[in-house]
Amino acid sequence: MPATQRIFIKNPLCIFTPDTAQAPTGLVIANGIIESLLFNNDTPNTACDQVFDATGLVILPGLINTHHHFYQTLTRAWAPVVNQPLFPWLKTLYPVWARLTPDALHLASQVAMAELLLSGCTTAADHHYLFPEGLNDAIDIQVDVVKQLGMRAMLTRGSMSLGEADGGLPPQHTVQSGEAILKDSERLIKQYHERGPNAQVQIALAPCSPFSVTREIMQQSADMAKAEDVRLHTHLAETLDEEAFCLKMFGMRTVDYLESVGWLSNRTWLAHGIHFNPDEIRRLGEAGTGICHCPVSNMRLASGICPTLDLIDAGAPIGLGVDGSASNDASNLMYEARQALYLQRLKYGAQAITPEKVLGWATAGSATLLGRSDIGRIAEGMAADLACFRLDELRFSGAHDPIAALLLCGAERAEHVMVNGVWRVTDGCINGLDLPDLIARHKAAASALIAG
Numbered sequence: 001m002p003a004t005q006r007i008f009i010k011n012p013l014c015i016f017t018p019d020t021a022q023a024p025t026g027l028v029i030a031n032g033i034i035e036s037l038l039f040n041n042d043t044p045n046t047a048c049d050q051v052f053d054a055t056g057l058v059i060l061p062g063l064i065n066t067h068h069h070f071y072q073t074l075t076r077a078w079a080p081v082v083n084q085p086l087f088p089w090l091k092t093l094y095p096v097w098a099r100l101t102p103d104a105l106h107l108a109s110q111v112a113m114a115e116l117l118l119s120g121c122t123t124a125a126d127h128h129y130l131f132p133e134g135l136n137d138a139i140d141i142q143v144d145v146v147k148q149l150g151m152r153a154m155l156t157r158g159s160m161s162l163g164e165a166d167g168g169l170p171p172q173h174t175v176q177s178g179e180a181i182l183k184d185s186e187r188l189i190k191q192y193h194e195r196g197p198n199a200q201v202q203i204a205l206a207p208c209s210p211f212s213v214t215r216e217i218m219q220q221s222a223d224m225a226k227a228e229d230v231r232l233h234t235h236l237a238e239t240l241d242e243e244a245f246c247l248k249m250f251g252m253r254t255v256d257y258l259e260s261v262g263w264l265s266n267r268t269w270l271a272h273g274i275h276f277n278p279d280e281i282r283r284l285g286e287a288g289t290g291i292c293h294c295p296v297s298n299m300r301l302a303s304g305i306c307p308t309l310d311l312i313d314a315g316a317p318i319g320l321g322v323d324g325s326a327s328n329d330a331s332n333l334m335y336e337a338r339q340a341l342y343l344q345r346l347k348y349g350a351q352a353i354t355p356e357k358v359l360g361w362a363t364a365g366s367a368t369l370l371g372r373s374d375i376g377r378i379a380e381g382m383a384a385d386l387a388c389f390r391l392d393e394l395r396f397s398g399a400h401d402p403i404a405a406l407l408l409c410g411a412e413r414a415e416h417v418m419v420n421g422v423w424r425v426t427d428g429c430i431n432g433l434d435l436p437d438l439i440a441r442h443k444a445a446a447s448a449l450i451a452g
Contacts, residue, residue: 005049006030007384007421011041012054013391014402016061016363017378018356027059029384032198032421036380056392058402060359061378062122062385062419063333064366066154067233067271067292067321070112070126070142071097071105074446076329086239086301090169093326098132098174099452104445105138109145111442113153114430115331116322120387120414122151122424123366123375125321127233127271129158129208131176131184139188143201149433150424152199152385154370155192156206156233157185161217167249169211178217181207182224189228197374198383198420206233210254211245215261222262231267231371237280238272239303255280264289269369271321272297273311274304281307285314290369293361295339296330297323305347308361319366320358334389334414337362338407355407388416 009027017024017037026038028048038044075081075096081089109126116124128138139155146153162168163175185205193203205221207213218234225232237243237254250257255276258264266288273291276284284291293306308318322328322336337358344353367376375383389411391402399405417425424431 004031006035006044006046007050007052008044008048009052009054009059010043012057012059012388015059015378016359016403018360019377019379024378027378029421032384034378034380034382034384037378054388056390057388057415058391058406059378060120060387060389060406061363061376061382062387062417063120063337063362064319064370064376065116065121065124065321065333066269066319066366066369067294067323068112068116068124068126068331069128069324069326070109071100071128071130072324072326073108073111073115073331073442074100074104074449075326078326078450081326084301085241086303087169087241089301089327094171094174096449097130098171099449100130100132100135102135102137102141104449105135106141106145107438107442107445109142110149110438112325112331113145113149113151114433114435114438116333117149117151117417117425117430118413118428119332119334120389120417121333122385122387122417122419123153123370123372124151125154125156125204125233125370127156127158127206127208129160129206129212130174131159132174136184139192139203143192146201149430150419150422152201152375152419154202154204154231156204157181157188158206158208159217159221160208160212161214162212166214175212178214178220181217182220185221185224186228189230193230200420202230202370204231204233209235209242210250210257211242215250218261218263225267231269232263233269233271234263235272236270237275238298239301240275243275253280255283259283266290269319271323272303272306274298274306276307276311278310281310281314281316285311285316288315288317290317290319292319292321292366292369293340294321294323294328294336295343296336297327299339299343300327300329305343307347308344309348309352317365317368318361319369320362332412333362334406334411338410341407355404358407359403384418384421386418387414390415
């Protein structure tokens with residue numbers, strides 16, 4: 001629920017509003033919505049219930065993470081996969097992940113979302129595709145964590161239906177039947193999907209990847225998404241191995257396959273999107289299909305570099321995602337934005353990739369990927385989702401441009417975070433969460449999962 005009181009946020013060091021000609025000097029928030037921007041150190045015309053002194057703080061729209069695998073916080077920096085590319089990395093980890101329990105998933109989701117929240121992230125999309133025996137309620141578990149921490153989430157009902165016996169990558173005991181996948185997808189949409197502005201929990205359909213699901217479940221998911229008016233998500237064009245798989249299995253490249261199963265539309269957003277040729281980029285742009293850039297994972301697995309500016313020029317929106325914590329090994333969206341800045345400069349040059357552009361991907365761009373027009377910007381009528389950062393640490397000493405300093409000097413932790421008009425992080429701590437206790441229980445669960 002949003003806060004009902006009116007809040008005046010005054011005297012910030014800087015507010016990130018790239019769409020305004022003049023920099024605002026304050027905000028008024030009412031009922032979880034940004035009621036007004038103030039300029040020239042003006043004060044509200046109407047009395048406020050709370051005055052928040054933002055002296056020394058840089059205020060951003062709440063960051064939006066558009067691709068994650070929360071459960072993977074249990075398998076960070078695991079020695080057997082530290083130096084592996086995607087396919088061997090997956091085949092080594094699948095048997096470990098298949099031992100996931102409801103309690104372990106709950107802890108993993110808490111850790112992932114808490115880490116995101118502390119980095120200034122207020123909305124997270126998770127791609128959960130593992131439903132071993134006893135874990136049928138995986139998405140329900142994640143809904144509980146979202147509500148506990150007070151964040152917003154797009155929880156995608158992932159799936160794997162193409163096992164090793166049929167030419168896929170996952171072991172057979174990790175796949176589900178198409179009937180089970182569709183039945184649970186329909187249940188989750190009806191039970192949890194919130195529509196309209198200010199939604200907290202939304203559901204999308206997310207068959208895992210071309211090498212782990214059948215054509216049928218891809219097509220049927222697209223049909224259901226259209227009928228139920230929800231979004232579609234999958235991994236695509238992450239590695240050259242995936243491209244070779246599609247050519248061998250389906251006789252076509254990744255984007256041709258995507259179009260053949262009814263996914264080439266503005267309802268879809270894709271994770272990674274690295275290995276596209278110019279014609280595929282043109283078609284993705286014409287369709288308005290979104291791409292989530294995951295720079296750290298792409299570097300960690302040596303997958304390649306997403307052609308972000310080419311996609312944007314073609315009409316495809318770009319957002320950011322941290323990907324799973326077994327290929328990133330962090331859930332920190334500010335760190336991700338910094339890496340996006342540097343990786344994309346290697347491809348496009350320093351002048352083409354600015355801190356403002358990358359922060360735009362992490363906010364308004366990511367909101368577009370999730371089909372949201374109510375989050376991702378600081379403007380009148382938008383949801384009051386804010387991330388406030390201090391620049392008084394040693395790493396920022398001597399910095400002159402506050403917005404550039406966040407990325408160039410390496411901001412990693414927000415001082416205050418607001419979601420829907422409610423402060424969820426205060427003075428760098430998540431309100432109501434015993435973090436040392438969570439870490440202790442999560443570490444024990446991670447050890448148990450690896451031990452089997």
